[in-house]
Amino acid sequence: MDVPPGLAGPPGDEVQVPAVVTWLAAGAALRPVWHNMLGGLTYEIPGRCYVKWAPPGVDLAPEAERLAWAAPFVTVPTLLEHGADSDGSWLVTAPLPGRNAVENRWLAEPERAVEAVGAGLRALHDALPVAECPFSWDVATRRARIQNPDPHRFGLTLDEALRILDDPPEADRLVVCHGDACVPNTLLDDDGRCCGHVDLGSLGVADRWADLAAATWSTIWNYGPGHEHRLLDAYGVAPDPERQFFYRLLWDLT
Known part of the structure; x- marks a missing residue:
């Protein structure tokens, strides 16, 4: 099975800064941080906050709700404000300590990073x-939101893929999933330990393999092959090829 190409990364110079981000910066310097596949952008106003912006059609209000709910239990960004206008929606959050797990420091030490991501995901699942x-982030909720009706990387036709999704495996363990547990959404401290989680816009109750399938897959995209078992070992679970395949297919189509 092929893996997707790089799904996100720092925005290039050609990406225009949204007007509301410029307004929120009020003349302060802006550091571009992330550009996702939905056209969303994240900027740091150094020393003050982060501003996450999404274009029309991508509402960030649900992420604001989830951040507020999760904050008493795990380390996530503190919500400072959020809003929307005809050009998009935005979140302003306080900075957290730590570095993104795909910054150069951790790209150079993928084994330590992967172990921290696995342990951090287990701690999140245990705490929420x-x-x-x-x-909710269950199969039925996600199944209704198919955006990419092209399962060619799995060697399936759309009809075959939909039949698989109509017969999900029994849940291994229900947890509150992160909803986007790809490795860039874990923050690591200088000692290589998980110290926070970001981008919780899809957080909700689901089988833990909904997160684990995406997390292990993303180790290939970000660090190369050979790290999936290390993440599962750090999490404390044996590989489960059936659930992993199912939830990667669901991820790819939704």
């Missing part, structure tokens, strides 16, 4: 209370 979570 399923019974109190008002959000």
